[in-house]
Amino acid sequence: LPHFVSVENLTVDQTLALIKRAEEFKAGTPAPELREPVYVTNMFFENSTRTHTSFAMAEKKLGLTEIPFDASHSSIKKGETLYDTCLTMDALGVDLTVIRASENEYYQALINPQADEHLSIGVINGGDGSGQHPSQCMLDIMTIHEHFGHFTGLKVAIVGDITNSRVAKSNMEILNKLGAEVFFSGPEYWYDHAFDQYGTYLPVDELIGQVDVLMLLRVQHERHAGDANEASFNAAQYHQQFGINQARYQAMKKSAIIMHPGPINRGIELASELVEAPQSAFVEQMTNGVFMRMAMLEAVLRGRKLGGLA
Ligand code: CP
Numbered sequence: 001l002p003h004f005v006s007v008e009n010l011t012v013d014q015t016l017a018l019i020k021r022a023e024e025f026k027a028g029t030p031a032p033e034l035r036e037p038v039y040v041t042n043m044f045f046e047n048s049t050r051t052h053t054s055f056a057m058a059e060k061k062l063g064l065t066e067i068p069f070d071a072s073h074s075s076i077k078k079g080e081t082l083y084d085t086c087l088t089m090d091a092l093g094v095d096l097t098v099i100r101a102s103e104n105e106y107y108q109a110l111i112n113p114q115a116d117e118h119l120s121i122g123v124i125n126g127g128d129g130s131g132q133h134p135s136q137c138m139l140d141i142m143t144i145h146e147h148f149g150h151f152t153g154l155k156v157a158i159v160g161d162i163t164n165s166r167v168a169k170s171n172m173e174i175l176n177k178l179g180a181e182v183f184f185s186g187p188e189y190w191y192d193h194a195f196d197q198y199g200t201y202l203p204v205d206e207l208i209g210q211v212d213v214l215m216l217l218r219v220q221h222e223r224h225a226g227d228a229n230e231a232s233f234n235a236a237q238y239h240q241q242f243g244i245n246q247a248r249y250q251a252m253k254k255s256a257i258i259m260h261p262g263p264i265n266r267g268i269e270l271a272s273e274l275v276e277a278p279q280s281a282f283v284e285q286m287t288n289g290v291f292m293r294m295a296m297l298e299a300v301l302r303g304r305k306l307g308g309l310a
């Protein structure tokens with residue numbers, strides 16, 4: 001892959017190959033030896049703990065050289081465009097960049113055919129606004145694969161602030177492609193019936209006892225500017241109506257898992273005491289993130305023939 005900006009165009013075979021590779025890395029398969037140095041910079045214009053740090057960890061494990069980039073002190077603050085920032089990195093000799101930005105599809109300006117004639121930097125999307133979050137999606141399906149060994153017929157419920165979630169967009173697409181049965185739940189005001197093409201919207205209590213995966217989404221207050229539902233938001237009420245409390249946890253299938261991309265609003269999407277419960281895969285998801293990001297970076301290294309890899 002020359003870039004990794006979305007899961008939209010990934011084939012089932014490519015998806016399964018990435019899961020296999022990430023699972024190999026997790027099992028201890030050493031990273032391929034690089035014959036030439038590869039430089040990478042992580043440009044995060046939105047806050048991040050997991051994605052930023054696990055990309056840095058994955059880069060280290062692959063033997064890449066990370067060039068530090070501090071978004072808050074960068075010339076983006078002086079009005080420089082993202083394209084010109086990438087042009088700069090490219091001119092300095094940076095081979096790859098991982099970018100998180102608040103604008104949906106920011107990457108189109110960097111990877112279109114015209115830009116491609118001038119920029120020779122590989123782009124990996126660390127999350128674009130409410131668009132896509134491919135690395136979170138890939139680590140999520142790796143985690144599901146580890147638990148169930150397959151996707152066909154698995155029932156997966158995506159619950160919460162779906163309209164504003166890039167995690168939901170990537171996951172609903174790929175889960176459909178892989179043959180899982182997708183359901184949606186949560187507040188109807190944060191659900192768009194355009195998603196009906198990917199799954200069925202149902203009340204959470206109708207889903208709880210029948211699904212294999214309960215994928216909870218963070219309430220994304222930072223994306224609710226101008227949303228009347230933000231002003232009337234009540235955390236306790238949300239938890240009571242849509243959150244996973246002890247009673248709902250007890251109603252789950254014993255083989256089912258809870259997932260959450262993090263960060264968790266404890267006591268809202270999930271009762272605080274359930275974050276590390278036996279059926280919660282939250283910590284495992286974060287661990288898997290390093291290995292899946294290694295697999296994704298390696299795919300781009302090979303796609304661009306960097307480090308002497310073909
Ligand atoms: N899941 C996720 O993207 O977390 P961060 O915002 O901490 O990277």
